[in-house]
Amino acid sequence: MPLTNPWLSGPAPDVDLPRDQLEERILNLLSTHNLAVIATVDADGAPTATPVRYSSLGFEIFYSSWNGSRKSRNLRRDPRVSAGIVAPLVGQASSRGAQLFGTARTLERDDPASEPYWEAFRWQSDHVERGRSIDEPPADPLTVITPSRILYTEHWLRRTGYRPRQTWRADG
Template sequence: MPLTNPWLSGPAPDVDLPREQLEERILNLLSSHNLAVIATVNLDGSPAATPVRYSSLGFEIFYTSWNASAKSRNLRRDPRVSAGIVAPLVGQASSRGLQIFGTARTLERDDPEVDAYWEAMRWQSDHVERGLALDDPPRDPLTIITPRRILYTEHWLRRSGFRPRQTWRPS
């Protein structure tokens, strides 16, 4: 049987992608998708995974969330968080995604730091869909996830001689 992607067979390369190229690929994935699964820690120590629609600013992702939600309560008690973002998968060669490991903080609308995030948030389409005025921006809190480590996976990297899983940390 012919192999469609012969570079996928055999052992994976063990070479790091140059930092600049890795950062470009991470930013591309963050900018071209908008759904993440956020994992927080429940009071009893069990995991809680919740899908959220996110926006990104640099390597941070952020989303709106009510303060009373389970994920917000979990993050107030324990700000450690993990987020998973994946591209559509049609086979091993297309496997592409990332995991963010970091901490979360929630900013209320009156926090001066929140303005830069709201400028990057794509809230207008929600307002149009819900029949809300575009001159009345949301007042919801924003939760920002700041990574301490990102595990990036892209099996296409094997084709160029790089390991399919790459680790990024802030410099």
């Protein structure tokens, strides 16, 4: 049987992508998708994973959530968080995604630190979908995830001699 992507066979390359190129690929993924699975820790230590529609600003992702939700309660108690973002998977060659590891903080609407996030947050389509007025922005706070580490996976990188899993760290 013919191999459609022969570069996928054999051992994976062990070469890091230059940081500027890795950052560009991560920003592209964050900017071209809007669904993440957020993992928080329950009071008993059990993991809780919740899908959210997110927006991004640089390497941070953020979403709106009411203060009483389980994920919000979990993050108030323990701000450590992980988020998974994945592109549609057609086969091994299209495998592309990111895992963000970091901390989350909640920004209320009147918090001056929330302003750049509210400017970047695309809440209007959600309001239209739910029959709400776009003249009244959401009252719920924004949860901002700031990654300290991102594990980026893209098997297409093998084709050009780079390892398919790359690690980005905020501290360089």
